[in-house]
Amino acid sequence: MWLGGASREGQFNKLSQLGGTLPAPLFLFLAGVSSALLTDKLRQKGMGADEIARKTILRGGEVFLLALLFRLQEFFLGLPHAPWTDLLRVDILNVIGLSLVMTGLACRIAAVGGTQDVRRMRKKSIGIAVAMAAAIAVATPPLWTTWQPHWRAWWLESYINGVHTFGTPQPWLFPLFPWSAFAFAGLAIGFLLQSEWACRKETVAMILAGVGGVALIALAIWLDARTFQLYAVYDFWHTSPNFFFVRTGIVMIILFAGYAWCRWGAGQWGFSPLIELGKSSLLVYWVHIEFVYGGFSMLPKRGVGIAAATGGLLAIFTAMTMLAVLRRRFQGRASGILAFFRRTVRA
Numbered sequence: 140m141w142l143g144g145a146s147r148e149g150q151f152n153k154l155s156q157l158g159g160t161l162p163a164p165l166f167l168f169l170a171g172v173s174s175a176l177l178t179d180k181l182r183q184k185g186m187g188a189d190e191i192a193r194k195t196i197l198r199g200g201e202v203f204l205l206a207l208l209f210r211l212q213e214f215f216l217g218l219p220h221a222p223w224t225d226l227l228r229v230d231i232l233n234v235i236g237l238s239l240v241m242t243g244l245a246c247r248i249a250a251v252g253g254t255q256d257v258r259r260m261r262k263k264s265i266g267i268a269v270a271m272a273a274a275i276a277v278a279t280p281p282l283w284t285t286w287q288p289h290w291r292a293w294w295l296e297s298y299i300n301g302v303h304t305f306g307t308p309q310p311w312l313f314p315l316f317p318w319s320a321f322a323f324a325g326l327a328i329g330f331l332l333q334s335e336w337a338c339r340k341e342t343v344a345m346i347l348a349g350v351g352g353v354a355l356i357a358l359a360i361w362l363d364a365r366t367f368q369l370y371a372v373y374d375f376w377h378t379s380p381n382f383f384f385v386r387t388g389i390v391m392i393i394l395f396a397g398y399a400w401c402r403w404g405a406g407q408w409g410f411s412p413l414i415e416l417g418k419s420s421l422l423v424y425w426v427h428i429e430f431v432y433g434g435f436s437m438l439p440k441r442g443v444g445i446a447a448a449t450g451g452l453l454a455i456f457t458a459m460t461m462l463a464v465l466r467r468r469f470q471g472r473a474s475g476i477l478a479f480f481r482r483t484v485r486a
Contacts, residue, residue: 141448143441164321168390171325174242179333188250195243203236227294234313238322268327275320276380283308284372310377345398352391359384412460419463
C-alpha cells in the first residue's frame, strides 16, 4: 500500500504481498475456532441446541451489521469521490459475520436427533465442518468462472464470487466462496481441540496441529504438480482448492506458533502485544484500516521506499497495541464504575 517506485517491483514487495494474504484466513479461521469453543462450552452446560444456534447466529448477525456500518463510515469519509456502490462492497467483516451464521446452522444440524451426548455432537460437528470446508473450496473455481450466477443482482452475486460492479470476480474482495471455508476449517479444529484426548494432551495436540499444517501444505503442492486438472479454468493463487489447503496449513502452523509463544515464549513475560491485539481485534481492525488504507493514511500511498514503509508498519503496530491496552483498561474501569453504582442503588 505504501511502497512506491522501484520498491513495488522488487522481491521484497512480492514477499510482503504473499504475507498479506494471511490475515483474512486467520480472522476467519479463528472465528470458526471461537464458534466451536462457545458451542462446545454451552453444550457441556446442557443448553438446548436451538438456544446455542440462536446465540451464534445472532453474534454473526451483529458482526454483519457492524460490517455494514463500517462500509457506511468508509463511504462518508470517502465523499465526494466514493461511489454509492461502495456501500454494498463485500469486505472481510461481511464474510466473517455470515460465516458465523453458517457455522451456527452447521452446529444446529449436528444436533439433529435430540441427542445430549456432547462427544457424539462434537464428532458430527467436525464431520459437517470438514465436509462444508471441502465443498466450498471445490465449488469456488467454477463459481468464479464457468458457473458465475449472473442471473443474480450484482450485489447478491458479489457475496458468491466477489464480482461487485465489475462483471468478473475481484480477488481483492471477500465472497463466501472461498473465504467461508476457512471458518469451517477453524470450526473443525476448534472441536478437535475440545476433545477429551486433546484436553489431556494439550501440548501434543497442538504439535500435531502444526505437523498437520505442514502435511496439508505438502499434499497441496503434490496435488498441484499433477498433470490432471479438474477445472476448465485453473487459478492457483485465487480459487484453487490447493491454495486453500496451503493457506489452511500455514494457519495451522501459526496456531501452533501462537500456542508456543504463550506456553513457552514471550507470552509468559506478563505482557504480550499479540495477546493484547487479539483481545481487541475488532476495534484494532476498524481503526487501523483508516490509517493504513483510508483517507488518514500515515504515509503517502505508493509513495515511499522500504525503510519508510517498514517504519510505518512498526508505528501502526505500536499505536494499535497501545489502543488495545487503553481499551482494556478503560473497559475494566467502566465495569468497576457500573458495579459501584449497582451496589449504591441496592443499598
